[in-house]
Amino acid sequence: RSRKFKSKKPYFTVVMKSSYLYSHFLYVPQNFTKNYMKKENNDILLQLMDGRTWDAKFYFGKIKGGWKKFAADNKLKKGDVCVFELTKNKEITLKVLIFRLENESHPTLPQELIQREKDRVKEKNTSRSKMYKPLMGRSKQTTEIVELYDVPNAREVLIELYGKILHEIQKVPKDHGYRKAVERIINEKLMVCQEEEDLKKIESRLGCGQIEELIEEAKDELKLIDYMIK
Numbered sequence: 001r002s003r004k005f006k007s008k009k010p011y012f013t014v015v016m017k018s019s020y021l022y023s024h025f026l027y028v029p030q031n032f033t034k035n036y037m038k039k040e041n042n043d044i045l046l047q048l049m050d051g052r053t054w055d056a057k058f059y060f061g062k063i064k065g066g067w068k069k070f071a072a073d074n075k076l077k078k079g080d081v082c083v084f085e086l087t088k089n090k091e092i093t094l095k096v097l098i099f100r101l102e103n104e105s106h107p108t109l110p111q112e113l114i115q116r117e118k119d120r121v122k123e124k125n126t127s128r129s130k131m132y133k134p135l136m137g138r139s140k141q142t143t144e145i146v147e148l149y150d151v152p153n154a155r156e157v158l159i160e161l162y163g164k165i166l167h168e169i170q171k172v173p174k175d176h177g178y179r180k181a182v183e184r185i186i187n188e189k190l191m192v193c194q195e196e197e198d199l200k201k202i203e204s205r206l207g208c209g210q211i212e213e214l215i216e217e218a219k220d221e222l223k224l225i226d227y228m229i230k
Helices: 020-021 030-038 067-073 110-131 154-171 177-195 198-204 210-227
Strands: 011-015 023-027 041-048 051-059 062-064 081-088 092-099
Touching: 011 062, 020 067, 020 210, 051 067, 154 177, 154 198, 154 210, 177 198, 177 210, 198 210
Parallel strands: 041 092
Antiparallel strands: 011 081, 023 062, 041 051, 051 062, 081 092
């Protein structure tokens, strides 16, 4: 349903991940920041369609200083989709449309969510490639993403994280759908990391963004597993 949303005003869409719901900030897509959020530090309003507002701050590519309260007050859950539409009144306002996963007429399967996230990342990387020259070789100077820094020995770090995920997921019941999905996906990613040594080839085959993003995603998965077994 969120994909059917269209507006003449600038907007961006975020599929809620567990890390977004427990953090004090939410990353704004880099192309949106570059084109529409000219100041690096600004007071903003988050506004629902019913008129309720939450004070927040836009700070170097992130919504913070109010984001966690907004997420808690509106009971956002993993898989929900938020569309942020930019409206400039006396102060910058982001009108937020919330599409609840639980309200979908047909429940979204885990693999469909994964594919949706892959499509989003692919689109983001396509936009980024037009703005920046590709990084050559096996090492990086920068990820070109705000607050996401290059990781030395990133391949080895990612392999270790995937190993931890496969170990920790054993604590979830064997017939649980979440465990089955995680084991299948992580084993596929781990196999790619073991087969390839070049970071660019790993990123290309997995199609989920830069390896530093995969590392953050793996860390989030470990947190989610810990949450599931408590």
